[in-house]
Amino acid sequence: MEKTIVAIATATGEAGIGIVRLSGESSVETVKKIFRPLDKKQIDKSQNKLMKYGHIYDNDELVDEVMVCFMFAPHTYTREDVVEIYTHGGIVCLKRVLNSCLKNGAVLAEKGEFTKRAFLNGRLDLSQAEGVIDLIKAKTSASHKSALNQLEGHLGKKIKEFREIVLDILSFVEYSINFTEDMQEDLPLDNVILKTEHLLTQMKELLNSSNQGKILRDGLNVSIIGKPNVGKSSLLNRILKQERAIVTDIAGTTRDLINEDVELKGIRLNINDTAGIRETEDVVEKIGVEKSIEASETADLNLVIFDISRSFDEEDEKIIEIANRKKSIGILNKVDLERVLVVSALKEKINFPLLEISALENRGIDKLEDTITDMFFDGKIEIENKALITNVRHQNNLRCAFEFLQSFLEDIKNSVP
Ligand code: GDP
16 A cells, blocks of 8 residues: 655745645545544545635644535545645744644655656646646746646647557557468558658657757856947846846946846746856956857857947957857947947858847847747747647657667568568
8 A cells, every 4th residue: 555645745945825735545644633624524435626714723732723525436636535725924823733743643845845746647648747846946937827728638649649659550460470470462651651751750840849849948057248348238128117227337336147037928048148247358358258158158149249330350250250150149239339240241251140220229129039930930939739848858768669660661661571
């Protein structure tokens, strides 16, 4: 018999309510020993999924005033009997109720054990179980939606469809082993080739979704690079819609590298502003470039800023060199000032799109948002009820299956026995 597990299910801190959850065969018995319902009714299956009001006692000492929900197997999260106790949300209430459960036969759950049981008892498949953790960790509406899709089983369903087709192809292969031994004629291969090709196309499509899926789940690492005083901090403030980075025209102040999260059309952008670091005037240029290189290395996207009111120089040249190696968006800032920079000459040197903005006057920032979604999502972010790969493990396994199937197709086309 599996042990009955118990844990505090809500985040600990000060809150109106908190939840202690139990799962396992003796969870109902355990709670019965510490819970006194006001209506004094017998707790059995007639009370399934009803909220019961009452008090938790530790021996005869009152611990908390609570609501309790008894959920009987098999229609529960873990497919076992589950009980949830809604206590007041303070840490002492939660811990004392937890301890009372522990004293009365439950053991402390390990991390993720409720979901593990749901998986082991067939309530969730593995991709759904992974969806649970992604859903809990989701920070933006897009990552929330994609995790919810996974939890709803869209990915699992797609993979099961693939598996059916693979089994069908496999049955042909096994049949052909006997067939060739017994018969003289050739086997009709067209159908199996067609099926395999069709499946490979579908797998490729799903694999192609994985870059977007990763971005939906984890967000985009964005670096703002450019030489000092081009307006990097000003742009960051515009994107964040607040004065987070200190904007200054005095070089020589040292600040930390600024790292901020912002949501853009449901996507999380984790923005690195390299402007934060300036030391003495002598080393400004060197540090600017070094920091840009460092920040750009880990970035999925560079926002490369140029100052349109200053002429192009060697430093810009170095920054371009970095930006050309990665996905980048070029930004001509300070269009409110007189244009000095020769844009046509700049365009010849770069392999990324160029936008004009004024961070000071908050012009052109919308275009930047559109360019980012165009670049990574072909303009629109579609997550609705769609199987999507968001997880590296899924991506690797699918790629592996794809490669095996591809080599099978080659063999069969080349009549490898
Ligand atoms: P950073 O060193 O690249 O982070 O540049 P900052 O954002 O600190 O800006 C440097 C200076 O340029 C500040 O004085 C800003 O007010 C000014 N600045 C930034 N963006 C604009 C703009 O679009 N137009 C004008 N006229 N000035 C700007």
